[in-house]
Amino acid sequence: MDGGNQEEITREALFSALQQESSEAGETEKVIKAELTLPDPDADVDKTHYCGLLDRSHAGKRIKLAGWVGRRRDHGGLIFIDLRDRSGIMQLVFDQRLGLELFNQSESLRSEYVIAVEGEVVKRTDENINPSLPTGEIELYVDGMKILNKSKTPPFYIEDDLNVDENLRLRYRYLDLRRPEMLKRLQLRHRAVKVVRDYMDKYDFLEVETPLLTRSTPEGARDFLVPSRMHNSSFYALPQSPQLFKQLLMVSGIERYFQIARCFRDEDLRADRQPEFTQIDIETSFFGSENLYALLEGLMAKLWHDLHGVKLELPFMRMPYKEAMNRFGSDKPDLRFGMELIDIGDLASKSNFKVFKTALETGGSVKGLRVAGGSTMSRKDLDDLTLFARQLGAKGLAWTFIEAEGWRSPISKFFDQDLMLEITSRMEAEAGDVLLFVADSWETTCQVLGHLRIRLAPEDITDEPHFLWVIDFPLFHYDAEEKRYDSDHHPFTAPRIEDLPILENDPLAVRAQAYDLVLNGVELGGGSIRIHDSDTQARIFKLLGLTEEETKEKFGFLLEALSYGAPPHGGLALGLDRLIALLSGDESIRQVMSFPKTAAASCLMTGAPAFVDEKQLNELKIQIKPLEE
RNA sequence: GGAGCUGUGGUGUAGUUGGUUAACAUAUCGGCCUGUCAAGCCGAAGACCGCGGGUUCGAGUCCCGUCAGCUCCGCCA
Secondary structure, rough: OOOOOOOOOOHHHHHHHHHHHHOOOOOOOOOOOOOOOOOOOOOOOOOOOOOOOOHHHHHOOOEEEEEEEEEEEOOOOOEEEEEEEOOEEEEEEEEEHHHHHHHHHHHOOOOOOOOEEEEEEEEOHHHHHHOOOOOEEEEEEEEEEEEEEOOOOOOOOOOOOOOOOHHHHHHOOOHHHHHHHHHHHHHHHHHHHHHHHHHHHHHOEEOOOOOOOOOOOEEEEEEEEEOOOOOOOOOOEEEOOOHHHHHHHHOOOOOEEEEEEEEHHHHOOOOOOOOEEEEEEEEEEHHHHHHHHHHHHHHHHHHEEEEOOOOOOOOOOOHHHHHHHHOOHHHHHHHHOOOOOOOOOHOOOOOHHHHHHHHHHHHHHEEEEEEOHHHOHHHHHHHHHHHHHHOOOOOOOEEEEEOOEEEEEEOHHHHHHHHHHHHHHHHOOOOOOEEEEEEHHHEHHHHHHHHHHHHOOOOOOOOOOOEEEEEEEEOOEOOOOOOOEOOOOOOOEEEOOHHHHHOOHHHHHEEOOOOEEEOOEEEEEEEEEEEEOOHHHHHHHHOOOOOOHHHHHHHHHOOOHHHHOOOOOOEEEEEEEHHHHHHHHHOHHHHHHOOOOOOOOOOOOOOOOOOOOOHHHHHHOOOOOOOOO
C-alpha cells in the first residue's frame, strides 16, 4: 500500500476504476466450484463435492457428498432422497437391487438426518430430467452411506417461502438459517462486507478496532451498561457508535479509518432497529466533504454493480433538509414517486376557514397532498386517515373530493368558488382525485403529510434505487421537554463556518456540516465534518447546557485531544443491516441478521436477557430492587 | 409509555347469530408400491382452542385482565 497517497478521488477516476473492474468480474464475486477446496487434499473426508453445484460434466465420476436429508420419496424398492447442503440439493437414488443392507439402512432416513454418501454421478434419462432443479440432469447412485446424526422432526419445514409464526423461527433460528433463502442472505451480507473492505483498502483506509467496553456519555441514546467488578459502583457502557474513538484516531494521525463496527442502543425497537447492529464506520482527515460524497457514491456503485449487476447514476442528487421537508415531508424522502406536498398558505389565508387561518397567524403552514384517483376512498378510509394524522400530532385532517362540478367537502363552505378553483389548479388535481390538507406548525404540517404520502403511495413503485444526499441540516433543535437546545446530529458536528457568528444569538438558524445518505425512503446513514478545535467544541457544549464540570468530566479527554494538533476531519457511518436489507429486498433487518432479537429485545433462542446467579451479583456488589407498583 | 393486528393438533388454516363428537391440509407413525422430484394409495395417532378470571344452563366464539409475537407513534445525536 502506498502510505503517502493523498491524491484526490475524482469522479472520473472512480468511474473508470469501476469500468475496469466490471471487466474483471470475479474479483469480489468468488466463484465456488462443485469440488470442495480442502487444505489437505490427501486427507480422508466424508465429502468431496457440494451438492448443488454438480452438473452433467460430473457424470461418470465417483464422489462423496454429505449434508441433510430433505424430502424423501419412497417407492418401496426405490427411494429418492433430496440431499441438501450449503450449495443446494442433489437427488440420491437408493435401489434395492444394488444391495439389501444399504437399502434397509436408507429406509430409516428421516428429515434432517445428517448423512454422508458415496457413489457414481449418473446422467438421468431424458424423461426423468427435472428442469426446475439446477442439478436436475443428474443424480447420485448411492453405494455407501454413513448416518452421521439423527434428527428430531423439525418444528417447521426447511424450505423457502415459509409461512410460520416468527416466534418459532426465532426460537429455532439455527433451523431457520438452514433454509436456502436465509443462507443466501448470509452469503449476500458476507459478499457486501468483502466489497466494502476491498474498496476501502484500495483508498488506503485502515480498519481499526475500537473498544466495546467504554464510558457512558450524556448525549444520545440510552446506554447499555456493564457493571465493573474491579471498580465498585462503576459501569462501562457499550458504544452507541465508535464516534469518539474514530475522532481520536484522527488525532492519532490515522488519516483514513474505517471499521465494520458493532453498535448498541438501548431504545425501543422497530423493523429496522435492533438493540445491537452494525455500522460501516468511516472517518477521514484532510479529505473534505466532496471527497466523502464521492467515496460513498463509489462504494454504493460498486456494491450495486457487484451484487446486483446494476449501474448507478452518479453523482447522487443533493437536497437541503428544508427542501426535503417542504416537498416530501421527510428528511429521508422516497424519490421513487411524486405526490409532492404543495404549499397553499397564501390561498388558505383568503378563506374563511378558521383552522387554516389560525395556523397561518401563529406562524404555521397549510399544505396539501393530492391523492390521484382517491375518490374511491370511503368515508371510513378518510376517518382512518384523520385518526392517523391525529396520532402523528396533527389537530385534524381536511379533505375534499374533486368532482367535475367542483369540491365536495365538509369545508367547501369556507371557500368561494374562485379560491377552490385556484387551489385545485395549483395542486394539479382532476376529477376523481382527493385532496388532503393539514394546517399546523411548519414541522408538523410537513411531517404529517409526509407520513400520509408514504401511506397513500402508489402500489406499483419501482424497486430501482433512488439515492440522494440530504444536506444543510440544522445544527440544533429545541427540546421543549428539557427546555434546552439539543444537537440534531451529535455535539461534535461542525457548524457551517459562515454561520459561526450567530452561534449564540440564533442557534436554531445555524446550519450543520452534516449529511445523510438516503435510499428509497430509508436513512442509510449520515455523518458530518467535525469540530477540530477545542474552543468551538467548548462553545457547543455550553450551548447544549452542559456545565464546565460536566464537560470536563464526560468529555475532558476529547477536548484535551483536540488541543494537541487535531487535523480537520469528518466522516460518516452507514447502517450495514439496512443496507443489506435493501439489497436483499427485505422489509425487516431481522432477515439479514444471524440471530436477531424480538421487538421486546429478547432472544427467543437463548432466553436472553435472563436472571443471573446471586453469586455473580454479589461479586459486582449489585442488589436488585424489588419492583414498585 | 401509547395504539393497532395476531395467538385453535408439530406446522398452516377453518370454525356460522354462543349449542355439546372442534373441521381441513400438511407433517408424524404403520402398511402397499421401482422413476419420483410438493410422489401416490390405504390406515392410525395427535389440539380441551396462549394464560387467568367473568357472563351464561352452556364459551374456541361475548366481556375484563394478562403474556408473547408483529407493525406504528413516542423514543432512537
